[in-house]
Amino acid sequence: MSTPFAEAFATFAANGGGKPDWLAPVRQRAFARFAEVGIPTTRDEEWRFTPVAPLSEHPFAPVSAAARPLAAAELAPFIFGHAEWPMLVFVDGRYRAELSVRPDLAAGVTLGSVADAVARDHPLVREHLGRHAGPEATPFTALNLAFVRDGALLHVPAGVTLPQPVHALFVSTGDTTDAAAHPRNLVVVDAGARASFIESYVTLAPGARYLTNTVTEMVLGPQAWMEHSRIQRESESAFHLGFTQVDQARDSHYRSFTLAMGGAIARHNLHVQMNDSNVESLLYGLYLGHGTQLVDNHTAIFHDHPNCNSWEVYKGILDDRSRAVFNGKVFVKPEAQTTDAKQTNRTLLLSDGARVDTKPQLEIFADDVKCTHGATVGQLDELPLFYARSRGIPVDAARTLLTWAFAAEVIDEVAVAPVREELGRLVHSRLTKGS
Amino acid sequence: MLEIKELRAGVEGTEILRGIDLTVRPGEVHAVMGPNGSGKSTLAQVLAGHPAYEVTGGSITFLGEDLLEMEPEERARAGIFLAFQYPVEIPGVTNAYFLRAAYNELRKARGEEEIDPIDFIDLLEEKLKIVKWEPEIMQRAVNAGFSGGEKKRNEILQMAVLEPKLAVLDETDSGLDIDALRIVADGVNALRREDRSVILVTHYQRLLNYIVPDHVHVLAGGRIVRSGGKELALELEARGYEWITGAVEAVA
Numbered sequence: 001m002s003t004p005f006a007e008a009f010a011t012f013a014a015n016g017g018g019k020p021d022w023l024a025p026v027r028q029r030a031f032a033r034f035a036e037v038g039i040p041t042t043r044d045e046e047w048r049f050t051p052v053a054p055l056s057e058h059p060f061a062p063v064s065a066a067a068r069p070l071a072a073a074e075l076a077p078f079i080f081g082h083a084e085w086p087m088l089v090f091v092d093g094r095y096r097a098e099l100s101v102r103p104d105l106a107a108g109v110t111l112g113s114v115a116d117a118v119a120r121d122h123p124l125v126r127e128h129l130g131r132h133a134g135p136e137a138t139p140f141t142a143l144n145l146a147f148v149r150d151g152a153l154l155h156v157p158a159g160v161t162l163p164q165p166v167h168a169l170f171v172s173t174g175d176t177t178d179a180a181a182h183p184r185n186l187v188v189v190d191a192g193a194r195a196s197f198i199e200s201y202v203t204l205a206p207g208a209r210y211l212t213n214t215v216t217e218m219v220l221g222p223q224a225w226m227e228h229s230r231i232q233r234e235s236e237s238a239f240h241l242g243f244t245q246v247d248q249a250r251d252s253h254y255r256s257f258t259l260a261m262g263g264a265i266a267r268h269n270l271h272v273q274m275n276d277s278n279v280e281s282l283l284y285g286l287y288l289g290h291g292t293q294l295v296d297n298h299t300a301i302f303h304d305h306p307n308c309n310s311w312e313v314y315k316g317i318l319d320d321r322s323r324a325v326f327n328g329k330v331f332v333k334p335e336a337q338t339t340d341a342k343q344t345n346r347t348l349l350l351s352d353g354a355r356v357d358t359k360p361q362l363e364i365f366a367d368d369v370k371c372t373h374g375a376t377v378g379q380l381d382e383l384p385l386f387y388a389r390s391r392g393i394p395v396d397a398a399r400t401l402l403t404w405a406f407a408a409e410v411i412d413e414v415a416v417a418p419v420r421e422e423l424g425r426l427v428h429s430r431l432t433k434g435s
Numbered sequence: 436m437l438e439i440k441e442l443r444a445g446v447e448g449t450e451i452l453r454g455i456d457l458t459v460r461p462g463e464v465h466a467v468m469g470p471n472g473s474g475k476s477t478l479a480q481v482l483a484g485h486p487a488y489e490v491t492g493g494s495i496t497f498l499g500e501d502l503l504e505m506e507p508e509e510r511a512r513a514g515i516f517l518a519f520q521y522p523v524e525i526p527g528v529t530n531a532y533f534l535r536a537a538y539n540e541l542r543k544a545r546g547e548e549e550i551d552p553i554d555f556i557d558l559l560e561e562k563l564k565i566v567k568w569e570p571e572i573m574q575r576a577v578n579a580g581f582s583g584g585e586k587k588r589n590e591i592l593q594m595a596v597l598e599p600k601l602a603v604l605d606e607t608d609s610g611l612d613i614d615a616l617r618i619v620a621d622g623v624n625a626l627r628r629e630d631r632s633v634i635l636v637t638h639y640q641r642l643l644n645y646i647v648p649d650h651v652h653v654l655a656g657g658r659i660v661r662s663g664g665k666e667l668a669l670e671l672e673a674r675g676y677e678w679i680t681g682a683v684e685a686v687a
Binding site for chain 2: 382383384386387388389390391392393394395397398401402404405406407408409412
């Protein structure tokens with residue numbers, strides 16, 4: 001059997017993927033790495049419950065033809081917040097300036113596409129691209145780097161507060177069968193700067209089969225503040241693979257919210273690296289499954305330095321025969337004294353056929369730490385159900401209300417109000433639509 | 436309004452109520468008192484239709500309908516309200532949202548349109564005065580992180596908004612300090628009407644200083660062992676439950 005993606009890579013390399021000169025060998029090495037490790041099987045512990053072997057059965061390749069024009073109305077369902085929010089739109093993996101919104105931002109702020117930055121040889125790209133989530137992280141970060149061409153680029157210089165969130169919207173059209181997009185986003189927030197960054201993965205063709213294999217590299221300087229929201233609502237026949245690497249400097253604050261509700265098979269790795277002391281990281285997640293969807297969240301928090309806090313709550317709601325995987329790693333190095341780490345994973349099963357595999361994985365080598373984890377799997381509690389019914393709310397509506405409440409409890413943690421409201425709207429409409 | 440006949444009920448195979456007879460007419464306030472384990476909370480839960488309790492005999496008729504045939508939500512829509520002894524926390528749903536959802540269900544049951552959200556805010560403002568609360572409380576999640584007293588006040592607020600025909604207060608006085616007790620009692624009194632009846636389930640006479648009942652019943656061993664006027668409560672307070680429960684044993 002030939003190496004999966006080899007043909008696509010050859011075409012890509014011949015088709016503009018060989019530029020610029022410095023990047024071509026990076027891609028080559030990344031592809032060599034991917035070819036060496038291959039698509040993981042379920043014998044690999046990291047992929048035990050998530051069968052991605054079917055990826056080799058389809059000729060997933062980047063779309064080479066110029067994409068058709070899109071009307072703004074087609075994007076309307078995916079846009080929220082305020083019209084003047086900066087927004088970068090990517091269609092089938094390529095930046096589309098005519099659909100994007102780039103208002104004047106504070107002096108020194110860089111916002112644009114990675115492709116542009118590469119073409120202009122922007123120093124940020126050479127300094128950071130592929131440096132934080134390299135080819136060794138997973139087979140798919142290697143594959144992503146091999147095909148790297150575009151993505152969102154945001155740089156907030158020291159001391160600057162971005163008043164509005166930046167929305168990076170990734171749209172799959174489904175126009176080309178087995179299209180693959182490998183966006184790589186780069187977000188750099190310098191010392192004392194504050195920003196909010198939203199990634200959305202959406203589709204115009206809810207039944208289309210395609211591959212999104214995305215990577216986000218996020219670098220937070222000392223005392224930086226970042227709220228990072230990730231909304232994944234791909235086609236329910238699509239594969240979604242995502243990897244987010246967050247590198248945090250001293251006194252920085254990172255808060256993340258990930259909503260995963262699309263894809264046939266969806267996997268997201270969120271790795272947070274604490275590179276100095278007094279770092280705070282809040283990781284919230286919500287995953288919704290129905291039909292035969294599989295949604296997998298792997299998180300890893302590296303407490304390498306003293307006096308850092310991490311707080312993690314992931315919740316899931318699974319219906320029909322959907323499945324979920326949660327793996328939460330917390331590594332506490334011997335020198336990381338007075339670490340405070342708490343992890344919670346709760347999954348609500350709405351049907352007998354739904355299932356979750358949850359695995360907390362705490363490896364603690366320091367002695368003066370507070371580290372806890374808890375995982376629950378179950379159905380709605382009877383008592384709140386009776387309480388709601390005793391107020392006149394019919395049993396089905398009461399179930400929906402309490403299911404919504406279960407989700408809302410994490411959504412409420414999102415700091416930026418319009419983002420919180422949009423997440424609430426998406427989840428509420430999914431839950432009230434039934435499965 | 437409410438007619439309970441020979442009611443027998445229990446939980447997980449253990450019989451707790453062993454033949455209750457009770458008639459409540461419109462506008463009346465009945466106090467159901469009794470020592471711990473006498474079955475008074477079971478009676479309250481059975482009236483509201485708690486699924487964990489199994490009715491094994493007897494009947495309950497509410498406004499001419501067979502109450503035992505009705506689901507909990509149908510009972511609420513028919514006009515029954517249970518103020519819980521332990522109000523349930525629902526993190527993630529605001530008090531305002533929950534109460535409006537309930538209110539709209541009752542309206543739907545009466546064939547009315549859902550209330551306009553702005554009108555509901557006005558309605559809430561009126562009702563909040565009854566429990567002496569500021570509107571901010573409505574943006575907190577239902578009972579989540581509420582103190583014991585706040586939870587009980589919230590029950591009274593819900594009752595004020597939902598305007599039941601029969602309110603059953605299950606030990607609403609337990610755990611309240613004197614100020615909270617007064618607010619709760621004033622709230623109940625404000626809602627007293629000719630066509631609205633109240634059943635107060637309580638261990639202590641204290642609440643009855645503020646909400647004066649028309650009838651007092653003493654429950655022991657799953658039966659009503661004595662009924663009387665409001666003076667019965669005072670006598671109980673003075674002499675203790677042994678006075679009655681002891682007497683029952685002597686008769687038996």
